[in-house]
Amino acid sequence: MKYFSYQGKRPFYFRLAYIWVLSNLKFRYFRFGNGSILYIVHQGIMGSFWYEFPEKEQNWHYKKFFFQYLKNPEKIDEFSDFIQAENDKVINTLKKIELTVKKLSDNEIFKIYLRAADIYMLVSYGISVVRRLDEGGAKFLEQVKFKTKKDFDIYLLATTDKLSYLNQEELEFLRVIKNSKKDTLSNLIKKHLKKWSWTGCSYADEPPNTYEHFLKVAKKWITSPKKLEQRLKELNSSRQNIIKNRSALLKKLDIKDKNFSSTIHLLQESSFLKDYMRAMVGQLVFYSTPILNEIAKRKRVSFDTLNLLTLPELKTFLDKNIIPDKRTLEDRNEFCLIFPEQSKVKILYSKEAKEIEQEYFKESGKKDIKEFKGNIAYPGKVRSRVKIIESLNDAEKFKQGDILVAHNTTPELVIIMKKAAAIVTNEGGITSHAAIVSRELKIPCVIATKIATKVLKDGDMVEVDANEGVVRKIK
Numbered sequence: 133m134k135y136f137s138y139q140g141k142r143p144f145y146f147r148l149a150y151i152w153v154l155s156n157l158k159f160r161y162f163r164f165g166n167g168s169i170l171y172i173v174h175q176g177i178m179g180s181f182w183y184e185f186p187e188k189e190q191n192w193h194y195k196k197f198f199f200q201y202l203k204n205p206e207k208i209d210e211f212s213d214f215i216q217a218e219n220d221k222v223i224n225t226l227k228k229i230e231l232t233v234k235k236l237s238d239n240e241i242f243k244i245y246l247r248a249a250d251i252y253m254l255v256s257y258g259i260s261v262v263r264r265l266d267e268g269g270a271k272f273l274e275q276v277k278f279k280t281k282k283d284f285d286i287y288l289l290a291t292t293d294k295l296s297y298l299n300q301e302e303l304e305f306l307r308v309i310k311n312s313k314k315d316t317l318s319n320l321i322k323k324h325l326k327k328w329s330w331t332g333c334s335y336a337d338e339p340p341n342t343y344e345h346f347l348k349v350a351k352k353w354i355t356s357p358k359k360l361e362q363r364l365k366e367l368n369s370s371r372q373n374i375i376k377n378r379s380a381l382l383k384k385l386d387i388k389d390k391n392f393s394s395t396i397h398l399l400q401e402s403s404f405l406k407d408y409m410r411a412m413v414g415q416l417v418f419y420s421t422p423i424l425n426e427i428a429k430r431k432r433v434s435f436d437t438l439n440l441l442t443l444p445e446l447k448t449f450l451d452k453n454i455i456p457d458k459r460t461l462e463d464r465n466e467f468c469l470i471f472p473e474q475s476k477v478k479i480l481y482s483k484e485a486k487e488i489e490q491e492y493f494k495e496s497g498k499k500d501i502k503e504f505k506g507n508i509a510y511p512g513k514v515r516s517r518v519k520i521i522e523s524l525n526d527a528e529k530f531k532q533g534d535i536l537v538a539h540n541t542t543p544e545l546v547i548i549m550k551k552a553a554a555i556v557t558n559e560g561g562i563t564s565h566a567a568i569v570s571r572e573l574k575i576p577c578v579i580a581t582k583i584a585t586k587v588l589k590d591g592d593m594v595e596v597d598a599n600e601g602v603v604r605k606i607k
Contacts, residue, residue, distance in 0.1 A: 198268025
C-alpha cells in the first residue's frame with residue numbers, strides 16, 4: 133500500500149511536470165537529502181501534486197528527513213547558498229542571450245534551455261526539501277507545545293523576517309512614486325519595468341507585468357498620498373516588527389532546548405527559500421520564453437505543442453524534426469499521470485492513469501458537511517460569499533469582500549487575495565504562501581482544511597472563524 137501527501141493544484145505545463153518529476157532523480161543534489169517520490173496528475177493546463185511517504189510515517193510525515201536536518205541544521209544554510217549561486221549563474225546567462233537568440237544554432241539553443249531546465253529541477257527538488265521540513269518541523273513544535281504546556285504562535289517563530297520578492301518590488305516602486313515628478317514618472321516606470329516585469333510570471337500562462345500595469349498602480353498611490361506613506365511605513369518596519377515580536381515571544385517562552393532553536397532556524401530559512409524559489413520560477417519563465425518562442429518559430433509549431441514535449445523529445449525535434457504523434461500529444465493534454473519508476477520518468481495515459489488516480493488520489497465530494505476545521509494562519513472572524521479560485525483566470529468573478537477558497541495560493545493570486553475578506557485553503561503548512569501573505573495583509577486565514585474546495589461552492593454564505601480555525605456554512 134502506498135501513502136501520499138497532497139501538495140496542491142495549480143496551472144502547470146506538461147513540459148514542466150516532466151522536469152519536476154525528473155528533478156528528484158538527480159543524484160547530484162542528494163547531499164542535501166534524498167529527493168521526494170513525486171506523482172503529478174496532469175489534466176489540461178492543471179497539475180495536482182502528491183508526495184509519497186513511508187507507511188510508518190503516517191502520523192508524522194517526513195519525520196526521518198526532518199531529524200536528519202535537525203542533527204545538522206547548518207545544512208539548510210549550505211543549501212540556500214547553493215541554490216542562490218546556481219540561480220544567479222543561469223539567470224545571468226539567460227539575460228545575455230535574450231537579444232542574440234536568433235543567431236544561435238539549434239544545438240546552442242538546446243544547451244542553454246538545458247541549463248534553464250536544470251534550475252527548474254533545482255527548484256522542484258528545493259520545494260520538496262522545504263515542504264518536508266515544513267511538515268516535520270510543524271509537528272515537532274506541536275509536540276513542544278504539548279510537552280511544555282505552553283501555547284505560542286508557531287507562524288511568528290517560523291516565518292522569515294526578510295521581505296518577500298513581491299514586497300521588495302512594491303517597496304522599491306513606492307519609493308519611486310513618492311520621489312517622482314509628473315514629467316519623470318514615465319521614465320521611472322520604464323526603468324522599474326526593466327528590473328521587475330518578471331514578477332507577473334509564474335509556471336503557466338501568467339503574463340509579465342506591463343508598463344500599463346505599473347502606471348495604473350502609480351496613479352492609484354499618487355491620488356492617495358497618506359495611504360502611500362502608511363504603506364511605506366509598514367513595509368519599512370516589517371522586518372523590525374517580526375524580529376521584535378519574535379524576540380519577545382522567545383523570551384516569554386524561555387524554552388532552553390537546542391532542538392527547539394534549531395527547528396525555528398530550519399523553518400525560517402525554509403520560509404525564505406520558498407519565496408526565493410517562487411521568484412526563481414518567475415525569472416526562469418520570463419527569460420526562457422524567448423528561447424521557446426524562437427524554437428516554435430523555427431520549427432513552425434505552436435508554443436502549446438512545445439509545452440507537451442519531454443526534454444529528450446525536444447532534443448529529437450531540434451535534431452531530426454520528429455515529434456510524438458498527434459494522439460500521444462492529445463492524451464498528454466487531456467489526462468496523464470507522471471511519476472518516477474526505476475530511475476526513469478514514467479507517463480501513463482487514459483485508463484491506466486485514471487485507475488491509479490481513483491485508487492490513490494481521487495477525493496470524493498463532501499457537500500453535506502456544514503462545518504470543518506483547519507489550522508489558523510491569521511486570526512479574525514468574517515462572514516461573506518465564497519468564490520473558488522483555481523488560477524488567475526478566475527480573477528474576474530472575484531469581488532471585493534468575497535472569501536477566497538482554493539487548493540492553495542500562489543504569488544500570481546496576490547492581486548485576488550488583496551480583495552478577500554478571508555482566505556481558506558485545502559493545503560498549506562506554517563511557511564506556506566497563504567500563511568505568509570495572509571499575515572502580511574492581515575486577512576483572516578484558515579489553511580490545511582483538506583476539504584474546503586470539496587465542501588464549498590461559489591456563492592455559499594460562510595463564516596470563517598480564524599480565531600478557532602473553523603469554517604461554517606450559514607446557508
